[in-house]
Amino acid sequence: MDELELLKKDWDKSSTNYPNLNNEQLYKLINKKSSSIVKWIFIISLLEFSAWTLISFLFDGAESLEKMKSYNVEHIFYPLTIFGYLVLFVFFYLFYKNYKSISATDNTKMLMEQILKTRKTVKHYVIYNLLFVYISIVLAVYIELTNNPETQSMLTSIESEGANNIYILYLTIIGFILLAMAVVTVILLGIYFLIYGLLLKRLKSNYKDLKALEKAI
Amino acid sequence: MKSVTEQNFVVLLQEHQNIVHKICRIYTNDSDAHKDLFQEITIQLWKAFPKFRGDSKFSTWMYRVGLNTAITLYRKSLRHVQSQRIESMEYKLSYEEYDDTKDEQLKLIYGAVRKLNDIDKGIVFLYLENKNYKEISETLGISEVNARVRMNRIKTKLKTQLNS
Structure with a gap:
């Protein structure tokens, strides 16, 4: 007997043996994209961290460290740096945890909750980064004003010329800080929107689909 | 929507x-x-x-x-x-051919089919699904003549593989 004929017989015979996935299982299959999106969020956060570290080392890392040493403000500078890195690590851990739990989630409701949680973590991450930059700007200006001998002598000379001048100077400085904050906010939010925003958008559409599924079943 | x-x-x-x-x-x-x-x-x-x-x-x-x-x-x-x-x-x-209890000859045939190249596997599959050459050629994007030629070669290949 022809081999293929033999095969065909068996093929027809076993055509009822296949597993039958129900609608919900199939829905989940096509919505599993969430897991890989969250994985990308995790990977991108790692890349971003490396990029920032590299940039700070390449550019003014050593120089500003020297400057800080000459100002005797290591007690502010070091804790702040360490704190910054610690918080970043906490965020990596959270991103990783999100990824792990999303890829292990079986039930639709849990998956939805996890998606919401991931979105929240990313939001917190962006807010934290902005706050950290704001605090750094304020601190840097403060340190510059109180510790740089050049600015100090300039301040005293301006003060001797009249009390009004010094207020104007301070107002200018505050204006400068606000401007710097605004610029940083626009740049950072722009970057984050490009990287995370698009991923979050896709997560959101997955979430919507899952929600529709909840209703349908 | x-x-x-x-x-x-x-x-x-x-x-x-x-x-x-x-x-x-x-x-x-x-x-x-x-x-x-x-x-x-x-x-x-x-x-x-x-x-x-x-x-x-x-x-x-x-x-x-x-x-x-x-x-x-x-x-x-x-x-x-x-x-x-x-x-x-x-x-x-749980397919029988994924484990070792299956009829020996059928197992060999399935094994031989899996050794075929990707397109030939598709041809065998569509043949098993009762598709004619026209449907096979349309599904796989090859010409009908090519499908026939390939099918003949597949039959020979399977025969030589199974009898060696």
Whole structure:
């Protein structure tokens, strides 16, 4: 007997043996994209961290460290740096945890909750980064004003010329800080929107689909 | 709007999922690989669904997209690219030919079919699914003559492999 004929017989015979996935299982299959999106969020956060570290080392890392040493403000500078890195690590851990739990989630409701949680973590991450930059700007200006001998002598000379001048100077400085904050906010939010925003958008559409599924079943 | 599309798709997929399982059976060697391919084909079908115009039967369209996915993936797996596994997707898969209890000769035939190249596997699969040469050529995007020639070669190949 022809081999293929033999095969065909068996093929027809076993055509009822296949597993039958129900609608919900199939829905989940096509919505599993969430897991890989969250994985990308995790990977991108790692890349971003490396990029920032590299940039700070390449550019003014050593120089500003020297400057800080000459100002005797290591007690502010070091804790702040360490704190910054610690918080970043906490965020990596959270991103990783999100990824792990999303890829292990079986039930639709849990998956939805996890998606919401991931979105929240990313939001917190962006807010934290902005706050950290704001605090750094304020601190840097403060340190510059109180510790740089050049600015100090300039301040005293301006003060001797009249009390009004010094207020104007301070107002200018505050204006400068606000401007710097605004610029940083626009740049950072722009970057984050490009990287995370698009991923979050896709997560959101997955979430919507899952929600529709909840209703349908 | 999208969710309505999705519901339609899932209903159709649910009804015709046997086709996907059968493709997986020809193209994979064990149940893990079967599940991977099943997932991959499902996702590709879903991605391609907006392009499904309904001018052919859904099942015909599934054969085409499913086989193309399997063929592309088969080429990928030669380069050792693995798709991401869904661990939570547990369903029972128990084909006799995936274990050792099957009739010896049938096992050999299945083994020989799995050694064929990706296109030839598709031809055998469509043949087993009672498709004629016209349908085979349309689904795989080859000429009818080519399909016939390949089929003859496959028969010879299987014979020599099984008798050696």
